[in-house]
Amino acid sequence: MTFFRHTAPALALVLAACGGQSQQQGAGAPGGAGGQQAAPPPVSFIVVQQQAVPLTSELPGRLSPYESSDVRPQVNGIILERLFTEGDMVRQGQPLYRIDAAPYRAAVASARAALTRAQATIANSEALARRYGELVKINAISKQDYENALASAAQARADVAAQRAALATAEIDLARTTIRAPISGRIGRSIYTTGALVSASQANALTTIQRLDPIYVDIQQSSADVLKLRQAIMAGQVAKDGNARVGLKLEDGNDYGAQGTLRFADVTVDPATGSQIIRALFPNPNALLLPGMFVRAHLVEGTQQKAMVVPQRAVSRDERGNPVVLVVGAENKIEPRPIQTSRTAGDSWIVTGGLKPGDKVIVEGAMMLRPGMPVTPQPWNPNAKPAQGQPGAAAPAQGK
Structure with a gap:
């Protein structure tokens, strides 16, 4: 018992000294074992450059026939015979009905x-x-x-x-007792049958003929957007495409395939909707497009010269909703940069202010980083998969 009374305090002092030395060694080893400091995290960036960017818009539209004609009687009488099959193609001048002559x-x-x-x-x-x-x-x-x-x-x-x-x-x-087709096209259903009494002054047509190849697409575009585009063209900021191309997306979401040409824009604005009608012409050899169908038109309005674009995934929003990007600044440190954008071009934003050619905009790897932190920049490869734990989009700048 006497031995333990004298040795216990000494053992406690030895253990305390060992523990203190261990803590000092742990605190004096920055970055982990061996005293090595961790490397800055990698980020992927793009270099902002000026380039020619085609301006496109996806707008709603309705299909309308290239030609349409209501077949009406021009004399009074009883229909004795119908000379066509509903839904067939008819040619101009082809007999359609015979009235008692x-x-x-x-x-x-x-x-x-x-x-x-x-x-x-x-x-x-x-x-x-x-x-x-x-x-x-x-x-x-x-x-x-x-x-x-x-x-x-x-x-x-x-x-x-x-x-x-x-x-x-x-x-x-x-x-006129023999009613003939006024135009060539596809004929619809017959409203009147054999034995019906018709007159030259009746309101209803006997049938309708529509020419569907080619076919029109009537596109609605906001008059404000049209005005903005025309002002940009007049200012020389946008080059007008002399042979404007139009793509088409069908109701099921698939692309039509063939491209159309822009014909004209209506000279009046609908006061109810504030939009203008833009008409495009599409080939329709297989009659896949039918009048009245709803479509989405991809309209190439022009080309903006010397435009700067950044991927949409690189742009975030601050607490006020303003667009912000992160750039690689001096000494490879992160810098938030407010920008101004005008519209999208594909999967990118067109930047009108806040950036200059040569800036390095971070696209991937900055989600968990804060402004002022050093990073290891590397060029962005859009085909590469982001590393685990590093989301693709840049993080909103929250300040230091």
């Missing part, structure tokens, strides 16, 4: 007989006028009788002209 054939015969009678009358009137002309020279008849004979002959000639016009009208009405 008996009354119109009778009208033609009556007009022809009236013309013959008028022609016979004119021969008699002109002969009488010639005889009276000889008699008036020898004062055998009065001048009044001669003038009456001349007036009768002129009236007879006018009657002949009127009867010729009446005959032509009757023949036109007879020809």
Whole structure:
């Protein structure tokens, strides 16, 4: 017992000394074992450069036929026969319907007989006028009788002209009993069937023919965007594409494949929507595009020269919602940089202020870093997969 009383304090002092020495060694080894300092974390960057960037917009649109014609009767009568198959292609001038022509054939015969009678009358009137002309020279008849004979002959000639016009009208009405296609295209369903009574003044069309190859796409674009683009073109900031190209995305999200051409922009603005109609023309040989379909059009509006772009993944927002990027500054330290953007171009932002050519914008690896921290910069490879624990987008700048 006496031995333990004397040795216990000494053992406690030895253990305390060993523990203190261990703590001092741990505190004096920065960066881990061996006293080596950790290397700055790697980040991937792009070098900002000026380049020509095509300006594109994705806008809603509706398909409309290149040509459309309502087939209507121009005479009254009963439909005796329908001469086409609904949904088929028809050519211009092709017979579509036959209307009962008996009354119109009778009208033609009556007009022809009236013309013959008028022609016979004119021969008699002109002969009488010639005889009276000889008699008036020898004062055998009065001048009044001669003038009456001349007036009768002129009236007879006018009657002949009127009867010729009446005959032509009757023949036109007879020809219109066969209703023909006014244009070539695909014909729709027939609203009227055989035996239906139709008239020239009816409101409903018999059927509709539409030419679908090529086909129009009516695109709606905000008038404010159109104005902004025109001002940029006038200022020389954007080069107008003389052969503007238009792409098309269908209702199922797939690309149409063929490209269209821009034809014109409407000269008026819809006051209800504040938009203008831009019309583009697309080939449609397989009739895949149908009138009334909803599509998304990719419109190439022009090319902005000397534009600076940064990937969208490199841009974050501060607490006020303003765009910010992180750049590699002096001594490879992170610097937050507020920027101004105008619009997107593909998966990038077009930068209008805050950056200059040659700046190194961080794209990957800065999620957990803070401004002022040193980093190891390396060029960004868009095809490389980000390392584990390093998200692809840059972190918002929160200050030191």
